[in-house]
Amino acid sequence: MTTFIAVLYIISFALFIYGLMGLTGPRTAVRGNWIAAVGMGIAVIATLLTPGMSNWLLIALGVAIGVAVGVPSARKVKMTAMPQMVALFNGVGGGAVALIAWVEFRTTDGYAHEPAYVAIASLFAAIVGSVSFWGSNIAFGKLQELISGRPITLGKLQQPVNALVLIAAIVFAVVIAIGGDAELLMIGLLVAAGVLGVVVVLPIGGADMPVVISLLNALTGLSAAAMGLALDNTALIVAGMIVGASGSILTNLMAKAMNRSIPAIVAGGFGGGTAVASGKSGEVRPVRSTSASDTAIQMAYANKVVVVPGYGMAVAQAQHVVREMAKLLEAKGITVEYAIHPVAGRMPGHMNVLLAEADVPYEQLKEMDEINSEFAQTDVALVIGANDVTNPAAETDPGSPIYGMPILKVNHSRSVIVLKRSMSSGFAGIDNELFYDAKTSMLFGDAKSSVGEIVEELKAL
Incomplete structure (x- = not known):
């Protein structure tokens, strides 16, 4: 057997x-x-x-x-709510590991007569699993807008509080490891680790949330692997290491895509601020609006159109009508491609999945590094619901909270059309300088309805 x-x-x-x-x-x-x-x-x-x-x-x-x-x-679950579900399910995994560690503590009388590595691995799993559970629930609350997406901090006390609860969890673990068998010690460890998960994620803003979800996923994997070691369960060890390793790699890639360091994100990221409605000196800046008819005419006479999808497209569920629009343009001999930013939407691959669902050919999906060099030869860049990932301030304004983050350089296109409901800001909570560019026109309204109107206009041309 x-x-x-x-x-x-x-x-x-x-x-x-x-x-x-x-x-x-x-x-x-x-x-x-x-x-x-x-x-x-x-x-x-x-x-x-x-x-x-x-x-x-x-x-x-x-x-x-x-x-x-x-x-x-x-x-x-809707595709727009998939990040919340990922955060919630990931948290359940971390919570399960923490509970298993607690059960192991109880059934072994505080790890009495167990090898040292069993106690250490189990206590590590308890701490990390509890951090992952409570942190993931906070991430879920922010994404579901049950909690404000803005950074919620303790100000100057934030880092001392983080350090204090981390030290408390470690102290409980050390006392248990050297022979403490009082159940209150394990409860104290789980509570301290849970508080740590809450206070670490609360200060992180919406713009950093995709990275946080990936990081918490990696932590859950590591806690499962540690628990597998304690239980001598090969399945937990291997599956946990796969999740931990892949999650860590993804977290690192996403942080690099945003030109951010993971410690900086954990210490409290940008995002979630109040939208800025006017220029730096307080003046109201004008924007140029357009219509579905003018947009259709402009694209119909283009040689190349690049669609830049974002979370707004996902919310409007406009991917299918966008695909219909692209087919009409392609029938007129116009090249259509899709520019995908690594953190467009609320989780990695969000836009890829939505567009694949609409049968967009995979070859037309261009990653940021590949498409940026092509914007200069693009006649029309159609931005549908993307915000921070197209903001030129990331390259031009050292005072911007997103300065240094690689963006899709749609402002290099010959013309830009932005589909948005309003002038509201993105996750970073700041104005998008692209909206005020002389080459940019704004088509206000629901993305699905606006693209549908463009489709009807294209059919009539």
């Missing part, structure tokens, strides 16, 4: 890795998810076959509750 279980684990790990490889592109992503899911199913079966497994009724009840809650919520 032991050999059979080991073989099942090896098969599941291979499926994990093969499934992860499928997530590198939208064409293979669904298949990759199914492959990884099959691998997880095999790993669960292998774990249930472990000698000494008991409490089958509780296990079945837990599985039933998980399926009843998880499947309907995953099927009904």
Whole structure:
């Protein structure tokens, strides 16, 4: 039986890795998810076959509750709410690890007679899992707008408070590791770690939230791997390390894409401020508005159009009508491409998934580094709901909170048309200098309705 279980684990790990490889592109992503899911199913079966497994009724009840809650919520969630769901589900994983560590503490009488590495790994998992659970819930609240997206800080006390609760969690862990078996010690550790998760994420603004979600995901993976080490469960170790490693790599890539350091983000990022409605000296700056008819004519006589999607497109669910517009332009011999910023939307790959859902050819999706050199040869850049990722202030204004963040250089295009409901700011809470550029025209209204009107105008030309 032991050999059979080991073989099942090896098969599941291979499926994990093969499934992860499928997530590198939208064409293979669904298949990759199914492959990884099959691998997880095999790993669960292998774990249930472990000698000494008991409490089958509780296990079945837990599985039933998980399926009843998880499947309907995953099927009904909108793409615009996917970041919130990722944050929430990730938090559940961290919370589960923290609870397992607590159970392990209780069943071993405070890790009495357990090897030192078991106590250390379990206590590490408890701290990191609790941080991930509570931090992910704060991230969910910010994304769901249950909590203000603005940085909520304690001012000068922020860093001392962070350090204090971290030290408290470590002190509880050390006391337990050297022989303390009072249950209040473990409760104190979990509470201190939970407070740490809250006070670390609250000061982080909306613009940094995609990086935070990725970082918390990596932490959950690391906590699961540590718990697997404590329980001698190979599935937890391997799956946790895969999640931790991939999440860490993604966090680093996203931080670089925003020209930010991860310590700076954790220390309190930019974002969530109040929109600036006028120029630096207080004067009201004029913008040039346009109509769907003029936009259609302008694009119909272009050689190349680049669509720049953002969260506004996702909220309006305009991807399908955008694809219809692109087909009409292509039928007129116009080249259409899509410029994708690494952190467009609220999580990595958000725009890619939306556009793939609308059957946009993958070859037309251009990453930032590839498309930026092409804007100078672009006749019309159509910005649909993107804000901070197109703001020239990131390159020209050293006083801007987004200064240094790589952007899509749409201002280099021959003309720019921005589709927005209003002049409201993006996650960073600042004016977008692109809106006031002499080459920019604003088409105000719901993105889906505006693009629909453009489609009708193109058909009439």
